[in-house]
Amino acid sequence: MKELLLVVALLLSIAWLVVRIRRGNAEVRAVQNLSAKSSDETSAYHAVSLKYSSNACDAAKAMTGRRFLAGAAPQLPLKGCDALECRCGFAHHSDRRSGNDRRNPYNPATYAGGTGTLKVERRDRRDRRRSGDAINF
Numbered sequence: 001m002k003e004l005l006l007v008v009a010l011l012l013s014i015a016w017l018v019v020r021i022r023r024g025n026a027e028v029r030a031v032q033n034l035s036a037k038s039s040d041e042t043s044a045y046h047a048v049s050l051k052y053s054s055n056a057c058d059a060a061k062a063m064t065g066r067r068f069l070a071g072a073a074p075q076l077p078l079k080g081c082d083a084l085e086c087r088c089g090f091a092h093h094s095d096r097r098s099g100n101d102r103r104n105p106y107n108p109a110t111y112a113g114g115t116g117t118l119k120v121e122r123r124d125r126r127d128r129r130r131s132g133d134a135i136n137f
Contacts, residue, residue, distance in 0.1 A: 046070045048090040057081045060088050067096045 047067040052060040059080040068074070070092075077086035 043094055045095045047093045047096040048073045049093065050088055051091040052088045055083075056088060057083050057086075067093060067098065069096055 046069070048070055049065070049067045050060055050063045057078070057080070059078040059082075063074075063078075073090065076088050076090075077083070078088070081088075
């Protein structure tokens with residue numbers, strides 16, 4: 001009788017372990033699916049631009065080339081849209097900037113964080129901690 005209880009306990013623990021492992025794998029897959037989602041959409045600077053067809057309204061054509069942060073994008077259909085059925089959509093971008101970086105890669109100020117505009121030393125050379133009215137202990 002003890003042997004039968006031992007076998008049943010062993011089988012139940014194996015079944016519990018299998019269920020636990022499968023549930024863990026399902027949770028891992030769910031997390032992987034969420035992380036596999038494009039990092040563009042989870043970025044703080046995720047941007048969208050208007051994508052429209054050739055017969056789009058003037059309001060959509062006026063927004064050509066503009067990028068909006070995803071939270072600040074206009075709702076579709078746009079105000080002033082005169083189409084019977086709006087076929088506009090959004091193209092997604094990882095950043096609001098279009099890639100035209102104006103910084104000069106050969107300027108050392110862009111690497112050091114400075115502006116690079118100061119040509120004369122502006123600091124005062126005297127020691128401000130030494131004054132005539134200092135108290136000596």
